[in-house]
Amino acid sequence: MSGVIPKSIGKLENLIDLALYNNSLSGLIPPSLGNLSQLNKLYARNSNLEGPIPPSLGKLKNLFVLDLKMNYRLNGSIPKEIFRLPSLSWYLDLSYNSLSGPLPNEVGSLANLNLLVLSGNQLSGKIPDSIQNCMVLEQLFLDNNSFEGNIPQSLTNIKGLSILNLTMNKFSGNIPDALGNIGNLQELYVAHNNFDCSCLETL
Structure with a gap:
């Protein structure tokens, strides 16, 4: 499927699931999508x-899945409003786009x-x-970005974390000892950063 997403899509007020993935669309994401007040799932990965x-x-x-992965010309900062979605629970995937700027509070x-x-931005x-x-x-996947500074100690408070990927960034300093106290952590990826290697002995 090709062409743009029509603005009139915002009139489908009873729509629950919208799947646009793996298409050859063009143009912008129309702001009128925000009118789909009943929407639970929005899949638009790899859609140009x-x-x-x-x-x-x-x-x-009511959205609990937002997937905009692999739209390589999707750019700008991540709107703060996205992070305020109260029902977002399954996953948020904005990876492999051209998003820039900081990760909002x-x-x-x-x-x-x-x-x-949020990989690959x-x-x-x-x-x-x-x-x-x-x-x-x-x-949590933050790999292949330009994040910098120390890994915040606050990350170690997410006790249910099983996968943490920080590969290919600009992190520096020590890896927090407390990462070793996340009992559920099964996969930790911190390669290709600027860490002090001596800190790895404590993990």
């Missing part, structure tokens, strides 16, 4: 979409989210301490 993510998606209060509002995937700055409020998060 471009431009910024519209903040109006933050109005999708509002990420800590994702209190019900199980899986967060141009995100930068430090991981905000507010991420510790993602208490049910099980898998």
Whole structure:
């Protein structure tokens, strides 16, 4: 399927699931998608979409899956409104786009989210301490970005974390000893950063 997503799609007010993935679409994500107040799942990965993510998606209060992966021309910062979606619980996947800027403090509002995937973008700055409020998060993928600074101690408060991928960033300093206290952690990836290697002895 090709062409643009029509603005009139926002009139489908009873729509529950919307799957647009693996298409040859073009153009922007229409802000009118934010009018789909009953939407539970939005799948638009690998669909050739471009431009910024519209903040109006933050109005999708019943959404529990948002998948915009592999739209390589999707750019700009991640709207803070996305992180305030109260029902987002299954997963949020914005990986392998061209998103930039810092990870907003509002990420800590994702209190019900199980899986967060932001790999393969141009995100930068430090991981905000507010991420510790993602208490049910099980898998966190921040690899292949430009995050920097230390791994925040607050990350170790996410006790249910089983996979943490920080590969290919600009992290430095020591890896927190407390990572070794996350009992559920099964996979830890920190390769290709600027860590002090001596800290690995404590894990």
